[in-house]
Amino acid sequence: MSDEIRAYPGVWPPAPIKTxxxxxxxxxxxxxxxxxxxxxxxxxxIYVGGARPREELEHALPEVPGQRFxxxxxxxxxxxxxxxxxxxxxxxxxxxxxPEGGEPxxxxxxxxxxxxxxxxxxxxxxxxDWFADTHPGExxxxxxxxxxEASMRVAAKLGFTEVERFEDYGAExxxxxxxxRTTSD
Numbered sequence: 001m002s003d004e005i006r007a008y009p010g011v012w013p014p015a016p017i018k019t020x021x022x023x024x025x026x027x028x029x030x031x032x033x034x035x036x037x038x039x040x041x042x043x044x045x046i047y048v049g050g051a052r053p054r055e056e057l058e059h060a061l062p063e064v065p066g067q068r069f070x071x072x073x074x075x076x077x078x079x080x081x082x083x084x085x086x087x088x089x090x091x092x093x094x095x096x097x098x099p100e101g102g103e104p105x106x107x108x109x110x111x112x113x114x115x116x117x118x119x120x121x122x123x124x125x126x127x128x129d130w131f132a133d134t135h136p137g138e139x140x141x142x143x144x145x146x147x148x149e150a151s152m153r154v155a156a157k158l159g160f161t162e163v164e165r166f167e168d169y170g171a172e173x174x175x176x177x178x179x180x181r182t183t184s185d
Contacts, residue, residue, distance in 0.1 A: 012069045027066035034080035043112045047148040074123045082110030095175035103141045132180035146172040
């Protein structure tokens with residue numbers, strides 16, 4: 001049993017999550033090529049440490065990638081356009097809202113052809129709603145390079161508020177938190 005499953009008890013995978021335009025679902029073998037394209041894209045790699053070598057990923061990525069708790073493929077009209085993750089933030093790194101660390105952290109990446117259409121905001125909002133329903137009261141954190149203006153806009157639209165900024169990976173990082181709404185909100 002993985003640490004993610006122990007950290008987030010509940011049924012995984014959930015039924016596909018449908019939004020107005022998108023479907024969030026568990027990864028399947030048919031997603032492998034799109035995910036390799038995602039990780040090898042120079043445009044995507046700008047703010048996440050650079051593109052990975054295609055040959056390396058062809059050998060390393062399993063036939064069905066992302067088979068773990070918190071890994072959603074995002075599809076539009078049957079085509080994979082990105083991914084969303086909900087993982088525990090590494091305790092050793094910078095940026096935490098709890099002294100012991102290990103907070104749930106939202107991550108997302110989309111293929112360049114899907115940029116600028118609101119898909120990241122729509123998909124991440126659906127993932128956060130699902131998480132809030134399955135883990136009531138649990139805040140979620142997000143970290144992005146402060147220079148990544150698009151990601152900063154997504155964080156603001158989702159309702160993340162800044163906790164701190166720090167230097168990491170050779171750049172200023174923005175670290176924020178999202179609190180789920182309560183019935184009294």
